[in-house]
Structures are given as structure tokens and as C-alpha cells.
Amino acid sequence: MHWTKNLLSVAAMVSFASPALADTIPLDASNIGQSYTFGFDGFVDSTTVSGLTSEATFTLTGISGNDYQFSYSLTNTSSSPVTDSRVSSFAFNTNPEIDSATSTGAFSYTTLTSTYPNGIGTVDVCFKDAATGSCAGGGSGGLMAGETGTGTFTLSFSQPVSSLSLSDFFVRYQSIEGVPGVGSASGAGTLTSSTSTSTSSGGTPVPEPGVIGLMGLALAATALLRRRKVSVRYSGLAAA
Numbered sequence: 001m002h003w004t005k006n007l008l009s010v011a012a013m014v015s016f017a018s019p020a021l022a023d024t025i026p027l028d029a030s031n032i033g034q035s036y037t038f039g040f041d042g043f044v045d046s047t048t049v050s051g052l053t054s055e056a057t058f059t060l061t062g063i064s065g066n067d068y069q070f071s072y073s074l075t076n077t078s079s080s081p082v083t084d085s086r087v088s089s090f091a092f093n094t095n096p097e098i099d100s101a102t103s104t105g106a107f108s109y110t111t112l113t114s115t116y117p118n119g120i121g122t123v124d125v126c127f128k129d130a131a132t133g134s135c136a137g138g139g140s141g142g143l144m145a146g147e148t149g150t151g152t153f154t155l156s157f158s159q160p161v162s163s164l165s166l167s168d169f170f171v172r173y174q175s176i177e178g179v180p181g182v183g184s185a186s187g188a189g190t191l192t193s194s195t196s197t198s199t200s201s202g203g204t205p206v207p208e209p210g211v212i213g214l215m216g217l218a219l220a221a222t223a224l225l226r227r228r229k230v231s232v233r234y235s236g237l238a239a240a
Contacts, residue, residue: 038189051082083178088137091126105151118186
């Protein structure tokens with residue numbers, strides 16, 4: 001009886017478990033007007049740089065012919081011990097592969113199929129603050145700590161695409177101050193919120209492996225209780 005109570009306690013805890021959010025955004029015409037917000041860390045090689053952070057929100061604004069159109073808002077949220085930094089670009093991968101891209105606003109230059117710094121490797125598209133030869137951006141543009149930049153970008157394909165997936169979101173930091181030995185870094189994005197209710201990312205929780213195990217225990221406990229009740233009921237009838 002005690003172990004049954006324990007299983008029921010676990011079952012009650014399952015409903016309060018925090019789900020993980022998937023980081024791939026599947027998009028189609030039903031997602032027009034929906035927004036997706038990412039939180040970015042900062043790292044050099046495999047070491048996280050404390051205080052180096054940023055946040056970006058991407059909104060699908062329209063689909064026209066071979067084009068997917070977006071607006072973006074990106075904020076450099078870096079804090080102590082970082083005394084200053086500059087976000088000089090952001091990037092992601094697409095599926096299917098895009099044919100071209102254009103952008104406006106704070107990151108009005110684009111590069112396709114280029115290497116992103118800090119060991120990330122090739123990305124499908126990056127949006128940067130200057131007309132440089134690399135995805136990292138450069139010059140004196142970008143966003144200093146506390147600043148927000150907005151704009152739009154368009155992803156164009158060789159033919160109409162009924163659905164699109166964006167994944168592997170990154171940012172690049174330059175002009176870092178306050179962290180000895182660190183002048184530049186990259187950051188990886190994690191989906192933190194979404195207005196979407198019809199995709200497998202953001203607003204749709206993806207249970208973590210541990211949560212799935214707890215759900216299994218809860219179901220097992222429920223099944224055993226039902227069997228126990230049936231057994232007691234038939235035992236009572238037999239005694240009568």
C-alpha cells in the first residue's frame with residue numbers, strides 16, 4: 001500500500017514538471033503573424049562567458065511566391081562582469097536550403113553558406129552589421145550592451161516552398177570588455193517562448209526523458225490501483 005501511495009505522489013508531481021522546448025521552428029502559411037523568442041548565451045571554445053547574453057524575436061510576417069518574410073528584434077542583454085560588448089551578427093540554418101536572402105535595419109548585410117566563428121562551422125545564412133567577407137560582421141555597427149536593433153529579412157527559394165524549418169540559431173559578439181583575455185565570442189540560441197500553438201517548438205512542450213519516465217510510473221500506478229479495486233470487488237462478491 002505504501003509503494004502505491006508513493007507512485008501516486010510521483011504521478012501528482014508529473015503535472016508540475018517543467019517541459020523542455022525544442023529549438024527548431026517549423027513554419028508554413030498557418031504561422032504568419034507568430035513570433036519566436038530566443039535567448040543566447042556567450043562562449044569561447046567550450047567555455048561559457050558569464051554575463052554575455054542577448055535575446056532575439058523573429059516574426060513570420062508573410063509568404064509571397066518563393067519568399068518567406070520576417071521581422072526581427074535583437075537586444076544585447078549583456079551584464080556584469082561584462083562591462084560592454086557588441087552583437088555584430090546573427091545566423092541560422094534553413095530546411096530546405098535558401099537560394100538568396102536580403103535584410104534591412106541593424107543587420108542589413110547577408111552572407112550565405114559561410115563559416116561561423118568559434119568552431120560552429122558552416123551556417124546557411126547570416127545577417128551582419130557590415131559588408132565584410134565573413135559571417136562575423138565587423139566595423140563599428142552592431143548593438144552595444146543595452147541596445148536593441150530591429151529590421152526585416154526575406155528568405156528566397158528557387159521555387160515556392162509549402163513549409164520551412166529554421167534551426168541552429170547563433171549570434172556573434174565583438175568588442176567585449178570586462179572579461180580578461182576575451183575580446184570576441186559566439187552564442188547559441190535556445191527557444192524561450194513562442195506565440196505559436198500549432199508547431200513543435202516554442203509553445204508546444206517537448207517532455208524531457210526524465211518526465212517521460214515519471215509519466216510511465218504514473219500510468220503504472222493508475223493501472224495497479226484499478227486492478228486492486230477489481231480484485232477487492234470480486235473477493236467481496238465471493239465472500240457473500
